[in-house]
């Protein structure tokens with residue numbers, strides 16, 4: 324079980340969204356100060372404005388335009404940052420904690436801990452195949468989606484509503500939340516071993532390049548990526564069928580469409596990036612579960 328206190332404490336050891344908020348938030352105020360300073364310095368000469376140079380306009384408009392543009396840019400950044408991290412910022416405020424410096428040594432050494440990322444479109448069969456791998460290879464299965472749903476349902480979670488909204492929309496939850504949930508779950512599993520060694524299937528993560536970088540920098544290097552390749556129409560049928568009993572808020576036609584879009588636009592670039600590094604093991608997933616597993620086994624032998 325994830326320990327709520329541990330999650331909350333560790334989440335705020337990450338870069339604080341509040342820091343960037345206050346930086347951005349300062350800008351519009353600064354803009355108005357600059358404006359009033361400009362007005363004051365003109366007035367100090369005892370004139371209504373600067374003495375015009377012949378042939379030049381007496382009104383210097385460019386500095387004002389630059390200030391207004393900078394102010395608007397900062398404001399747009401502020402709005403985006405606030406939308407993404409509203410819940411985290413709120414919690415950060417109330418915790419009053421100062422962000423720790425960026426962590427660049429992974430918590431777990433890949434000498435002791437093996438991480439395999441399991442990727443594929445929604446409904447490709449990742450969870451189904453992970454269950455087989457757990458049985459046969461002594462892996463611990465950590466589904467990022469399951470961890471997020473558990474955090475969403477945890478009474479008192481500051482992130483519950485945020486996670487709920489992101490999942491329903493097929494969008495990707497801010498990475499600080501997911502990376503921390505994964506690290507906590509890994510810590511808990513490894514704390515039960517004598518030698519601190521373990522093998523993890525991290526299912527449905529990373530779904531975005533920044534998550535991949537963050538996880539490998541701060542938690543553990545990944546050994547390889549197991550990628551289940553499946554056509555959309557097949558995945559859609561599977562998900563609609565699953566939706567009849569799953570109770571998942573995103574197993575419906577509207578959410579499935581959004582999840583596919585997110586997968587193609589945001590998650591496939593992760594697979595492509597690892598592929599360029601020779602780290603992707605691709606398995607055709609449009610077959611019976613048994614056949615998919617047979618191909619999986621054949622392709623991972625020698626890599627684990």
Ligand SMILES: Nc1ncnc2c1ncn2[C@@H]1O[C@H](COP(=O)(O)OP(=O)(O)OP(=O)(O)O)[C@@H](O)[C@H]1O
Nearest residue numbers: 444445446447448449450451561565610611612615
């Ligand atoms: N090879 C297969 N052939 C037919 N049905 C399958 C196959 N693999 C999985 N399924 C079924 O399809 C549905 C989705 O499978 P699963 O949950 O394993 O996919 P997933 O990739 O983990 O999905 P998600 O990303 O949405 O969590 C399930 O109902 C499962 O029983």
Ligand SMILES: O=c1ccn([C@@H]2O[C@H](COP(=O)(O)O)[C@@H](O)[C@H]2O)c(=O)[nH]1
Nearest residue numbers: 467468489490493494495496501527528
């Ligand atoms: O790293 C992640 C993993 C998942 N999510 C969100 O959860 C849902 C469901 O994920 P499944 O893997 O299908 O269980 C996904 O659509 C995302 O909204 C995430 O944000 N980050």
